[in-house]
Every structure is written in C-alpha cells, then in structure tokens.
Amino acid sequence: MRVLVVGGSGFLGREVLRRAVAAGWDVAATYRTTPGDLLPVTWYRADLRDAGRMEEVLDRARPAAVINTAGGHTDWAVTADGAVRLALHAARAGCRLVHVSSDAVFSGADVHYREDALPDPVSRYGAAKAAAETAVRVTVPEAAVVRTSLIVGHGRSAHEKAVHALAAGTRAGVLFTDDTRCPVHVDDLASALLEITESDGSGVFHVAGPDAMNRHELGVLIARRDGLDPARLPAGLRSDVDPPGGLDIRLVTDATRARVRTRLRGAREFLGVGGP
Numbered sequence: 001m002r003v004l005v006v007g008g009s010g011f012l013g014r015e016v017l018r019r020a021v022a023a024g025w026d027v028a029a030t031y032r033t034t035p036g037d038l039l040p041v042t043w044y045r046a047d048l049r050d051a052g053r054m055e056e057v058l059d060r061a062r063p064a065a066v067i068n069t070a071g072g073h074t075d076w077a078v079t080a081d082g083a084v085r086l087a088l089h090a091a092r093a094g095c096r097l098v099h100v101s102s103d104a105v106f107s108g109a110d111v112h113y114r115e116d117a118l119p120d121p122v123s124r125y126g127a128a129k130a131a132a133e134t135a136v137r138v139t140v141p142e143a144a145v146v147r148t149s150l151i152v153g154h155g156r157s158a159h160e161k162a163v164h165a166l167a168a169g170t171r172a173g174v175l176f177t178d179d180t181r182c183p184v185h186v187d188d189l190a191s192a193l194l195e196i197t198e199s200d201g202s203g204v205f206h207v208a209g210p211d212a213m214n215r216h217e218l219g220v221l222i223a224r225r226d227g228l229d230p231a232r233l234p235a236g237l238r239s240d241v242d243p244p245g246g247l248d249i250r251l252v253t254d255a256t257r258a259r260v261r262t263r264l265r266g267a268r269e270f271l272g273v274g275g276p
Contacts, residue, residue, distance in 0.1 A: 002026040003197060004063035004095075006048070006086060007070030009036045011156055012100065015190040016069060017041055023194065028061040030054075030070075048072070048082025051089075058093050065096035065197050074124045083132035087139040097136065097143040098197045103181060103208070105130040105147065108246030115147075115204045115255045123245040133204075142202045146193060149208040149251055150218065152267065153186035155226070163219045167228040174236030175216040180248040182208040183218055183267040192262040201259055208251040211266030221271040 003020055007013040008029025017038050020027045028042040029035075035043040044057045048070055058066070068086055072078030083099065090097040104126035105119035119130035136143050151157055155164075165171035184207060192207045213221075220230040238244050253264060 001065060001198065002028070002061070002063045003065045003067060004058070004061045005029040006046075006054075006066060006068045007031075008041065008043070009034060010069060010071055011158070012151055012186060012189065013069040014038065015153070015186045016067060016193055019190050019194055025194075028063060030057060047078075048086060049077045051085045054082075054086055055089050058089050058095070062093075063095055065098065066090050067098045067100070067193055067197055069100050069193075072128070074128070076124070076128050079125065079128035080131040080135075084135040084139070087136045087143070090143075091140050096197065097140045098193060099132065099136045099143060099145050100193070101133050101145050101147045102126070102129045103147055103149045103249045103251050104246065105133060106246055106249045108249045111248050112250050112252050113206075114252045115206050121246075123243065126246065137203075142200070144196050144201055144203065144205060146196060146205045146207055147251060148184055148189055148206075149181045149249075150183040150215075151186050151189060152183050152218070152222070153270070157186065159183075159215070159218065160222055160226075163222045163233065164226070164228065166219070166234060167223055167232045169232070174234045175214075175219040176238040177214050177216045177235050178247055179238040179245075180212055180214045180250065181218075182210065182212050182250050184209045185265055185270040188262060188264050188270075192260050192264070195260055195262055199259075205256045205260065206251040206253045207256060207260075207262075207264065208253060209264055209266045209270075210253070211268050212250045213267060218267060221267060221273055224273065225271045 009031035030046040
C-alpha cells in the first residue's frame with residue numbers, strides 16, 4: 001500500500017511512518033519545517049494552510065490512503081480549514097482517508113463518551129477538531145475518524161517533556177489535578193491507525209487507553225518511571241484557567257475494540273507500574 005502521512009515529522013506521524021516502513025508499505029510524508037530522517041520515506045514540504053501545495057503533493061505522491069496526523073492546536077486554519085481542504089483533495093483523488101481527531105471535541109459534561117456521541121466542544125481547539133470531523137465525514141463518507149486522548153511514549157511526548165522540565169525547575173506551570181483523560185501509548189495508537197487504514201472500516205473510532213487519570217497523576221507515573229522526584233511536580237486546577245475547557249473526558253472504546261485487533265494498554269501498564 002502507498003500511504004501519505006500528513007504531519008509525518010511530528011510525534012505521532014513519525015511512529016506511524018516507522019511502523020509503515022517496517023511493514024513494507026510504500027510511504028510518503030509531509031513536513032512543515034524540517035523533514036524526518038526516516039528512510040526510505042519520500043518527504044514533501046507542505047502546509048495545510050496552502051491548498052494548492054497539498055493538492056500538488058497528492059498529485060505527485062498518488063497515495064492509496066492518506067493519514068492526517070498533523071497538529072495545529074488552536075490554529076483554525078490548520079486544524080479545521082486545512083483538514084477540510086485535505087478531505088476535499090482526498091475525495092477528488094479517490095484516496096482512503098484516516099483523520100486523527102481528539103477527545104477535545106467533547107465538553108466533559110457526560111464524562112463517558114462512546115463512538116456515536118455527538119461533539120459538544122467548549123474550547124477553540126475542540127471546536128476546530130469538531131468542525132474538521134464533520135467536514136471529513138460529509139466529504140468522504142467512507143473515511144475513518146479516529147479520536148484519541150493524551151499521547152505518551154518514549155519520552156518524546158509533550159507531557160513527558162513537561163514533566164521533566166517541571167521536575168528540573170526549568171519550566172513554570174502546574175499539572176492539573178481536575179483534568180482527567182485516558183492516556184494512550186503512541187505505539188498502540190500508531191498500530192491501530194495502520195490497522196484501520198488497511199481495513200475498509202469507516203465512521204468514528206476511539207483509540208485511547210483504559211486507565212482514566214488526571215494530568216498530575218500521569219505526571220507522577222512518568223516521574224517514577226524516569227527516576228525523578230514526583231514531589232517536585234506542582235499541582236493546580238484547570239478550573240482556575242479561563243476558559244478551562246473540558247475537565248473529565250473519558251473515551252469509551254467498546255465499539256472500536258470490537259473492530260480493531262490492536263491491544264490498547266493502560267498508562268499504568270505501559271509506564272511500568274502495574275496492569276495486566
């Protein structure tokens with residue numbers, strides 16, 4: 001299979017590429033500033049805000065499938081508009097599309113969210129992700145939308161880096177004790193994405209771990225794994241931040257686990273502090 005990974009130089013994109021190459025796939029990827037060093041990936045410089053360039057990349061790469069792992073955070077032009085344009089290009093090119101979304105599309109009012117739950121975002125990032133989801137599903141009905149949660153692994157995630165910086169006193173801030181998510185290991189998420197890409201599965205998937213924990217609890221587990229002093233991690237409340245965003249969002253994965261073989265480990269297991 002020839003696959004194009006949009007955002008291939010990012011944390012998640014790189015792991016998706018590594019696994020695709022190991023599986024013998026013909027792989028291309030986009031980057032915004034610096035290409036990755038993974039071979040034999042074909043790299044294309046591109047920005048989701050540049051509609052003409054993304055169309056050109058698809059014409060040159062001619063992938064059978066596109067996996068959109070690109071970040072963008074609160075940049076609506078990337079997270080929402082860019083994802084919409086990519087979906088339009090993929091539809092015209094007849095590509096399979098797998099779009100990575102986020103649990104931020106939910107407010108937390110219901111706490112537990114199944115795959116068929118309707119988005120009700122309360123943050124700008126969540127609204128951008130929700131808009132992208134809707135456009136992808138309308139434009140490419142056979143596409144797969146994969147919602148995920150906090151992504152951790154190999155010491156390279158934003159959360160792991162933050163824990164090290166906070167423990168070292170080189171970064172200001174706190175880890176929230178009232179912000180609960182279901183962390184997932186980047187290896188498990190990447191494996192599930194490739195499995196979904198290779199299948200003909202469509203609709204919404206939830207790929208998250210089974211352990212619900214707040215960001216401070218996760219930080220403590222990371223600190224213990226890495227030999228840091230958990231007592232050096234400052235705690236605080238996200239509810240004190242304006243606007244706070246969703247506070248307790250837990251992705252229910254029952255329907256996804258019935259469709260995907262990849263085992264999704266909990267944070268306590270993949271951080272080495274218990275679990276099956």
